[in-house]
Each structure stands twice: as C-alpha cells, then as structure tokens.
Amino acid sequence: MAKQYKIIPALDTADLGAALRLVCRVAGRESVYGFKLGFALGLGHGLPETVRRIREWTDKPLIYDHQKAATDIPDTGALFGDVMKTAGINEVILFPHTGPRTLAAWTQALQERDLKVIVGAVMTHPAYLVSEGGFIADAAAAAICKQAAGLGVAAFVVPLTKPEVVAKLAQEVPFTVQQEFYSPGFGAQKGDPARFPMLARHYLIMGRSLLAAADPAKELANTEKQLGIGEATGSTGWTGIKAGSKSCTS
Numbered sequence: 001m002a003k004q005y006k007i008i009p010a011l012d013t014a015d016l017g018a019a020l021r022l023v024c025r026v027a028g029r030e031s032v033y034g035f036k037l038g039f040a041l042g043l044g045h046g047l048p049e050t051v052r053r054i055r056e057w058t059d060k061p062l063i064y065d066h067q068k069a070a071t072d073i074p075d076t077g078a079l080f081g082d083v084m085k086t087a088g089i090n091e092v093i094l095f096p097h098t099g100p101r102t103l104a105a106w107t108q109a110l111q112e113r114d115l116k117v118i119v120g121a122v123m124t125h126p127a128y129l130v131s132e133g134g135f136i137a138d139a140a141a142a143a144i145c146k147q148a149a150g151l152g153v154a155a156f157v158v159p160l161t162k163p164e165v166v167a168k169l170a171q172e173v174p175f176t177v178q179q180e181f182y183s184p185g186f187g188a189q190k191g192d193p194a195r196f197p198m199l200a201r202h203y204l205i206m207g208r209s210l211l212a213a214a215d216p217a218k219e220l221a222n223t224e225k226q227l228g229i230g231e232a233t234g235s236t237g238w239t240g241i242k243a244g245s246k247s248c249t250s
Helices: 016-026 039-047 047-054 076-089 100-112 138-150 163-172 216-226
Strands: 004-009 036-037 062-069 091-094 117-121 156-157 180-183 200-207
Touching: 004 016, 004 036, 004 117, 004 216, 016 039, 016 047, 016 091, 016 216, 036 039, 036 047, 039 047, 039 062, 047 062, 047 076, 062 076, 076 100, 091 100, 100 138, 117 180, 163 180, 200 216
Parallel strands: 004 200, 036 062, 062 091, 091 117, 117 156, 156 180, 180 200
Antiparallel strands: none
C-alpha cells in the first residue's frame, strides 16, 4: 500500500478570530483532513460556540485534543463523551495514562456516542519517557496501544520527533496498514515524515507554522509540494469550502 498523507491544521490559539481565518483559508484544500482544536478555544470561548463558528466554513472532521484527556477516573468518561457529542465534535484524542480501566471506560463511552477515538501514548517533547529522563514508563506506550487496538481503536497519535520510538511501537503492537496515524511535530518542531515508512496512512498535524504564516494556503501548498500531495498550484484553495460560506476576509 502506497503511503497516504493528509494535513490536520491545529487551531492551538486562544484567538478565535485567528483560528477562523486559518480555517477559511485552508479548509477547501484537498490535502486537509480536518481540524484539531483544544482547551484554549474550548475553555476560552465555549466548545459548542467554537464548533458552531468553525462549521460556518467547513464540514470536515473536528478533532478535540484536551491536552490530555482520559487522565481521570473511569467513571467520568461518559460525562466527557456527552460534552463532546453535544458540542458537535467528531473525533477525540485520548492519552490514557491513568490505567487500563480508564482507557476501556473512556473508549467505550466515546464509541457508544459514535465518536471516533484516537489514542496516544508518547508526546513530542524530550524527557517524557523514563528512558529520556521523564516519568512515563517506556513499556506503557505499547501496552496502551495494544489494549486500544483490542477495543476497536484504529487511530493513534505518534510523535513525528521520535521515529525510533514509533518504529519500535510499530513492531510491538503491531501497527497495520489499515490504521491511521496522527502526528504532531510537523512544521515548527521539524519532524520528518519521511522517517516513518512503517505508517501507511499518515496525518500530519501543523499548528504554529500555519497560524503564523502570512498566507496559510500558500504555506500549505508548499507543504503539499514537499510531500507530493494535494493541488499543484494556487494559494487560496477555495474548492471544497462549505456551501453558502461568506467571503473569507481578514
């Protein structure tokens, strides 16, 4: 199976206006799978209102990253799932470091509400795993991914800054060509997707480099060219913007 790339712009800003300007400029590009949003917009502006405003521009999947969800007791998974569903979120990222019961309960709660579950176990920054000088046991990563796969999860977060760690996980879990992999660390953190041949369906998360760009669509077009995907030309990428959307202005 040939490697497939998609781009996920990360709306990691407290400025809702800036997030909406990014969405309106890149939502129509074929390479864009969906948009990731987190606590800054969710807590700062209210998650339902944030989703409503983004939905003025796009029907593509909205992925919620609570940075980090599923680090509570198992019983709160249903409450979290209700909040996600009511807000209009499509997919949810979990980092279940509080144990297998929490992973099982939260995954089930989201699946029962028809929410796609994405599970992560390793973050991009140094000193995270014990072997790096961090707190999280190295063996936990494979254990989390194995259990998640057994629960029917087919999407995982893997750090683009740690190809050796991901290669080891790919063998231990093992990963398959049908699964999807969401990778932070592309752009500002200088992760290289070419170092991940073991991942067939690879979704690259771009945040700061797009939010800071004077022309985000042009920045994205350059990225598409680098990866050999998407439209070959054009800096605005209007095709595919939600029907009836207003003009995209500053």
